[in-house]
Each structure stands twice: as structure tokens, then as C-alpha cells.
Amino acid sequence: MAEKIRVTPFWGCMIPVKYPQMELSVRKTMEPIGVELVDLEGFTCCPDPIYFKARDKIEWLTIAARNLCIAEEAGLDIITMCSGCTSTLLEVRFLLAEDQELKDKVNEKLKKVGKEYKGKVKVKHIVVMMRDDLGIERVKASVKRPLTGINVGIHYGCHLLKPSQIMGIDDADYPSILENLIQAIGANPLTHTEKLLCCGKGCIDDEMPIDMTYEIFASMEEANVDCMGLICPTCFNSFDMGQIIIARKKEREFKMPVIYYCQMLGLAQGLKPEEVGLHMHRIKIDKIMEMISKPKKVNVAV
Amino acid sequence: MSDKKLDFDFRERLNKISGGSHHNYCYQCGSCVAICPAARFNEDFNPRDILLKTLLGKKEELIGENSIIWKCTNCYSCYERCPQDVRPIEVIIALKNICREDGVLPETVDKFSETISQTGRSVVVNPTVNRRRSSLGLPELQNVPVDDIKKMLE
Incomplete structure (x- = not known):
């Protein structure tokens, strides 16, 4: 043990x-x-x-x-x-x-x-404690229901990585910590153009945060992402509630489920969506649950 | 005729604020601009220009509740990229601290910070919050020791 x-x-x-x-x-x-x-x-x-x-x-x-x-x-x-x-x-x-x-x-x-x-x-x-102290292998070992076939669009957010002189967590331009943790639960981390763009929450402006989150959604959509994975509640606010605002101001509905990493880990450990509070999200995650319960069939040549 | 006088008093004042003195290292290379998301999404925002105005001591263009400095996204990309250890975001934050000293803080910033000084939390806890928590089987939130905060900031 x-x-x-x-x-x-x-x-x-x-x-x-x-x-x-x-x-x-x-x-x-x-x-x-x-x-x-x-x-x-x-x-x-x-x-x-x-x-x-x-x-x-x-x-x-x-x-x-x-x-x-x-x-x-x-x-x-x-x-x-x-x-x-x-x-x-x-x-x-x-x-x-x-x-x-x-x-x-x-x-x-x-x-x-x-x-x-x-x-x-x-x-x-x-996530750093999981990578460095626990080890990715122990995260992997806890998985009972791998999230096979689910393409996760990672949003790193700014404050985990920068400034690297202080944070010392990962390469700020080519990070891998979240990719590795998402692979550990069986999902597929998809890269997309705006993976490292700021969500814009920190500036005092009516337009900029909306324009920035919009770019991120467009970039994820282009990469055929099934859901967004992130690790920060402020970013979550920008993207979950943010989609309601985008729909109103830009007349565009992305319907992209936004999931905090430990909620994703919970699903992979076999917990029900309500057991990790996913029913509280503005953007519903039904599409993801359907994919988990009916994994894509793999064609085997006879 | 352009005004070529530098306001050294303003720079001296900035030097005394934590993070402010690094503005002296800026050699105007513009690396910060290339990586800045605020510059990408707002053509009026330019961290190199903010640093230039700082070096020239142009206080009136930097200090104020509607100053361009408040459009900074606080992403730390400029800190990451700067070859001179200027830590441009920290200089911008030091300028914001001067806004507070001069009583010209934007209302959003003032209100938000005041909630922390007065309650110890940035988001207020109300009965709805605790109802939502108990619906998830989580314990009720207790008050935090805000008296400690008040004592320290006296």
C-alpha cells in the first residue's frame, strides 16, 4: 500500500x-x-x-x-x-x-x-500534487470507467503556469501537465490554437473578456472538442456562464460542456454526474454522459 | 514644442512601491507587446507604451480610474517574456497602488477589495449558498476571522 x-x-x-x-x-x-x-x-x-x-x-x-x-x-x-x-x-x-x-x-x-x-x-x-507527489500512475490506477473517446479541449488558464520563475510548474509555452492527467483518465487531450489564451476575466472592460472567450470557443470547435477541461473556478465562470453571455451578445451558441478536472476524474472513478455536482452547470453535460455510457464501437476485422 | 522634462518625483514614488522599481530596467524592446492578450484584443493597450510613459514620468496619463492600465488582463505573459526582468505587470500593479493612494481607484476594484477587508471573503456567503452546499452534502460555511484582517491592516 x-x-x-x-x-x-x-x-x-x-x-x-x-x-x-x-x-x-x-x-x-x-x-x-x-x-x-x-x-x-x-x-x-x-x-x-x-x-x-x-x-x-x-x-x-x-x-x-x-x-x-x-x-x-x-x-x-x-x-x-x-x-x-x-x-x-x-x-x-x-x-x-x-x-x-x-x-x-x-x-x-x-x-x-x-x-x-x-x-x-x-x-x-x-494537479501539481497529483503529478509530483502522488504520481500519474496512482491517478490512473483509480480509474474504473475510462473516458475513452472523449476529446477534451484543455484550457490552462494563466496563473497555473506564469510566471514560470515563481510557479515552477511546467514550461509556460509547451506545458504537458494537464495533457498527462487527462490521458491518465482515458480521455483524449486535443490541442487547439487558443489553448493558452487568457480568459480575460482580469481586465476591467465590457467587451474584451467576451471577445477572448469567443476566440477560445471558436478554436475548440474547430478542433472538434467534445468538452472543455480546466482547473480554475474563475476561468470556469468565464466559460460556463460566459457561454450564456456570448449567446446573448454574439448570437452564437457553442453548447460546450465545461468540466473541472476533478469532476472529470470523478466520472472516470465511476461516480455519477450528480455525485460531482455536474448538474449545477449552466451548460449541460448530457452529450458527454452518453459518450461514456456508450463507448464508440471498435471495428475488428474478422 | 514638446515637453522634454522628465518627472523624476513620480518615478521616485513608484520606486518605493513593491514591484515598482523594476520599471528602470525597461529598454523598450516590445517583447511584452507581442505576447500581450490585452494588446491583441484592444488596440489602445500597449505595455511597452505604458512603460515608456512610466519612464517619462507621465503621471497624468497613467493614474486614474479610467486609465488604460485597468485593461491589463493580469495574465503574466509579459513577466514571462521580458528579457530585462522588468516584470511589466508588477509595474502596472504598482501604478494601480498609486491610483489607490491618490483616491482614484475604479469602483469595481474598491468594492471587491472592501468585501475582502470587511468579510474576509471575496464572495459573500448567504443562506442560499449554504442551502446549495447542504444539497451536495457539504458542511455549512463558517465565518472567517475577519477581526485578524482588520487588526493587521489598522
């Missing part, structure tokens, strides 16, 4: 509040592959790497460092389920290691709540 991995999940805000189906899928899929999730009390918003950081970087660093302290005190490493949380926590970790003066300044503020950041805690996005 392979060793169990103990980590503390940092759920962030978007997942537990807006998309609890993602939390459910993580809780359901991790136990069978040997990951023990130890929930700790006291985490707050990471805080978000876009608006809050834009308001005051020192305040952003301080709140994030406090979150890191909680895991550090418990002697547990953090796994993140959201690319935004991953970005904040890893960048703060990097900046406080790079700049002693900044670290002193932040620790001065942390002292007010009886905390001190030492810099010992590690932070990994759940």
Missing part, C-alpha cells in the same frame, strides 16, 4: 461559495487515491491576485502571509484548487523569500495577531 499524503486544502472563496461542486469533486476523488485532506480553521480569502493586489500590495502580502502561517503552524503543506489562490500564495512565498526587508515589514503586521511567517510551508495546485 502506497503511502498516504496528508495536506491541508486551501479552498479559497470562489469554490466553496460559488462552485461547491468543485469542492465536492475534490473531496470525493482524493480519498480513493490516497490523499487525506486535513481542513484547518482560520483561512481567509487568499486574497485575490488581481483587484486586492491592485489596491494595496502590502496588505495583499500580509493577508496571504497570515494564511501561510496557519498551515505552517500546523506543519502541513497546502494544496490549492483555484489558480488565483495558487498565484497569490506562491507569489507571496516567492517575494518574501526574495526580499528580507519586505518580509520584516509583513512580519511586523503579523505580530499584531500573534503570528510570524517563517517561509517553511509549501503550496501546490492540486
Whole structure:
């Protein structure tokens, strides 16, 4: 029996509040592959790497460092389920290691709540933990119903990979982590022109995010993708709810199911769509379930 | 006659903000523009130009709630590509921090950040949220220690 991995999940805000189906899928899929999730009390918003950081970087660093302290005190490493949380926590970790003066300044503020950041805690996005600590083979071994024949259009999102100097996860131009994880559950990761394009959620503009997501859908459609696979709740919002907005503003319906990686893993582990909360998505996944229940017949020459 | 005076005071101010001082390394190669999705989807957005204006200290063109800097998608592609370690996105964020100091933050940013300072979360928890969670068999969300946040930011 392979060793169990103990980590503390940092759920962030978007997942537990807006998309609890993602939390459910993580809780359901991790136990069978040997990951023990130890929930700790006291985490707050990471805080978000876009608006809050834009308001005051020192305040952003301080709140994030406090979150890191909680895991550090418990002697547990953090796994993140959201690319935004991953970005904040890893960048703060990097900046406080790079700049002693900044670290002193932040620790001065942390002292007010009886905390001190030492810099010992590690932070990994759940997909990185699966690749590096668990190993792709253990993910593969948990599959009971491979998603054979399903073409998945990967959307990496920005904050898992960039900047690679800080994230250190994969090549930012030629990543492979999600392709490998999707292959592990029997599906077929399809490459498409706009695989690495930003979803646009981080800019303050009415048109740009819609134009950007539209390009991504068009690129996936051209590649004959059956569903979209991603790992970030903010990107999910851009693409699931986003399709409703695109249909209204651009009069174009893509009807592309958007699935969070752990939900996909759950289906492959034999869970029903409701057991990983897929019934909560705006864009229905019936087409995918039909493909899973009736795998394409392979013609064998007699 | 063009105004050739540089505003060094503005640059000095930017240098003091975390991430702001790297603007000094920019040699205007434009690598950031080639990779920038905001530049691709909005012809008015150009990170090289933002850096040039920063080097010239053109504060009035950069600081404001309707400044072009708010069209940045925050994707970090420029950070990835920059050969000079300018970390253009971090310079843009430092400029945004100056917007806050000067009281010209866009309302969206201010409201969103205030929710975090006041509740500890970026999305507000209401009874519907907990009903949806319990329909999935997930535990109710508890309040987070927002007093800690308030104390630290005092």
C-alpha cells in the first residue's frame, strides 16, 4: 500500500461559495487515491491576485502571509484548487523569500495577531500534487470507467503556469501537465490554437473578456472538442456562464460542456454526474454522459 | 514644442512601491507587446507604451480610474517574456497602488477589495449558498476571522 499524503486544502472563496461542486469533486476523488485532506480553521480569502493586489500590495502580502502561517503552524503543506489562490500564495512565498526587508515589514503586521511567517510551508495546485507527489500512475490506477473517446479541449488558464520563475510548474509555452492527467483518465487531450489564451476575466472592460472567450470557443470547435477541461473556478465562470453571455451578445451558441478536472476524474472513478455536482452547470453535460455510457464501437476485422 | 522634462518625483514614488522599481530596467524592446492578450484584443493597450510613459514620468496619463492600465488582463505573459526582468505587470500593479493612494481607484476594484477587508471573503456567503452546499452534502460555511484582517491592516 502506497503511502498516504496528508495536506491541508486551501479552498479559497470562489469554490466553496460559488462552485461547491468543485469542492465536492475534490473531496470525493482524493480519498480513493490516497490523499487525506486535513481542513484547518482560520483561512481567509487568499486574497485575490488581481483587484486586492491592485489596491494595496502590502496588505495583499500580509493577508496571504497570515494564511501561510496557519498551515505552517500546523506543519502541513497546502494544496490549492483555484489558480488565483495558487498565484497569490506562491507569489507571496516567492517575494518574501526574495526580499528580507519586505518580509520584516509583513512580519511586523503579523505580530499584531500573534503570528510570524517563517517561509517553511509549501503550496501546490492540486494537479501539481497529483503529478509530483502522488504520481500519474496512482491517478490512473483509480480509474474504473475510462473516458475513452472523449476529446477534451484543455484550457490552462494563466496563473497555473506564469510566471514560470515563481510557479515552477511546467514550461509556460509547451506545458504537458494537464495533457498527462487527462490521458491518465482515458480521455483524449486535443490541442487547439487558443489553448493558452487568457480568459480575460482580469481586465476591467465590457467587451474584451467576451471577445477572448469567443476566440477560445471558436478554436475548440474547430478542433472538434467534445468538452472543455480546466482547473480554475474563475476561468470556469468565464466559460460556463460566459457561454450564456456570448449567446446573448454574439448570437452564437457553442453548447460546450465545461468540466473541472476533478469532476472529470470523478466520472472516470465511476461516480455519477450528480455525485460531482455536474448538474449545477449552466451548460449541460448530457452529450458527454452518453459518450461514456456508450463507448464508440471498435471495428475488428474478422 | 514638446515637453522634454522628465518627472523624476513620480518615478521616485513608484520606486518605493513593491514591484515598482523594476520599471528602470525597461529598454523598450516590445517583447511584452507581442505576447500581450490585452494588446491583441484592444488596440489602445500597449505595455511597452505604458512603460515608456512610466519612464517619462507621465503621471497624468497613467493614474486614474479610467486609465488604460485597468485593461491589463493580469495574465503574466509579459513577466514571462521580458528579457530585462522588468516584470511589466508588477509595474502596472504598482501604478494601480498609486491610483489607490491618490483616491482614484475604479469602483469595481474598491468594492471587491472592501468585501475582502470587511468579510474576509471575496464572495459573500448567504443562506442560499449554504442551502446549495447542504444539497451536495457539504458542511455549512463558517465565518472567517475577519477581526485578524482588520487588526493587521489598522
